[in-house]
Amino acid sequence: MTATTLQPRQATLYRMVMDNHLCPYGLKTKDLLRRQGFTVEDKWLTSREATDAFRAEHGVKTTPQTFIGGKRIGGYDELRRYLGKPVADPKATTYKPVIALFSVTALMALAVSYAVYGTPFTVRAAEWFIGFSMAVLALLKLQNVESFATMFLNYDLLAKRWVPYSYIYPFAEGLAGVLMIAGALSWLSVPVALFIGTVGAVSVFKAVYIDRRELKCACVGGSSNVPLGFVSLTENVMMVAMAIWMALAAFGVPVGLVHAG
Structure with a gap:
């Protein structure tokens, strides 16, 4: 040289x-x-x-x-x-916020399970994962409820008929998530999660898979570029599944080991 x-x-x-x-x-x-x-x-x-x-x-x-x-x-x-390095497009659709959110809430659930039971791999950890995810998703929506409501009204069937529901939704999701984390007041958290999850799942399925509309998902707040589809459907299906799980547990149906040990 x-x-x-x-x-x-x-x-x-x-x-x-x-x-x-x-x-x-x-x-x-x-x-x-x-x-x-x-x-x-x-x-x-x-x-x-x-x-x-x-x-x-x-x-x-x-x-x-x-x-x-x-x-x-x-x-x-x-x-x-x-220098040949990528430049982020602020308008481009991306799943990064959702991947980051679910990764962190999964780690939180495993960490709490380890702290409480001495092992991260428990059924309770799976329950906490859904509860933490609901709470954090609600928190992101609550950062700007007005922006969330505007985006939510593009596809939610109930919100289109009754606009105040678009403002109630993040509070209801957060309340249900916190109660599920605590394992308290199942008589309240179960119907709330079951209701908003079912309405949400039907709304997303209709908008994306029947009407074939290309929309942004309000699941992580009103300023996100996450496309409406599988992610939002998963959010709602998780809420419904958790609600059914807790309802069965409340009625004494054997659904697995709720606690380790």
């Missing part, structure tokens, strides 16, 4: 660093460049005047801006594209 090829690659980064503002994309850009083996000439724009002057000089609307080999690459997303 020649000496030239051994020299580190050079990049010049212009980013806002002020007493009352530190640009997060500037930090991400600097970190990305360093991780890709660049030596970064870090130039701070320490005032609004300096930032406006830089933007006017280079004909850009935003900072940070990266230059490599004297050529302007652009902002953080443009740099990622230049």
Whole structure:
């Protein structure tokens, strides 16, 4: 190898660093460049005047801006594209929020089962998993009930006929989930979960598999890009299954070992 090829690659980064503002994309850009083996000439724009002057000089609307080999690459997303890295599309449909949610609630259920019974693998862990999932799903909806209700009204059959149901739903799901986690007041949690789960399952099945509509799912809140379909149907089927399970247990029907040991 020649000496030239051994020299580190050079990049010049212009980013806002002020007493009352530190640009997060500037930090991400600097970190990305360093991780890709660049030596970064870090130039701070320490005032609004300096930032406006830089933007006017280079004909850009935003900072940070990266230059490599004297050529302007652009902002953080443009740099990622230049380096051959994926850039997330905020409008693209994705199952990542749901995968993350169910993974965490499953681990929570296993952890609680281990803490209580000394083993993570119990029937109670499966019950807790559904209860935790319902509670967390409700929490995501409750972050912005108005947004959830708007999306929910696109497909839920009962909400279309009685709009207040779209606002009641997340509270009912959260209440049923918490009661199921506690194993308390089954006379309340079972009918609530059975009702909202059945209505939800029928609504999703009709919208997706009969009407063939392509909609976003409100299951993880009203701002998600999760497509309506299998995930939302699973959420509702889980609630129905849990309600039936607890109802059978309440009536003394042998449905398995509710507790370990």
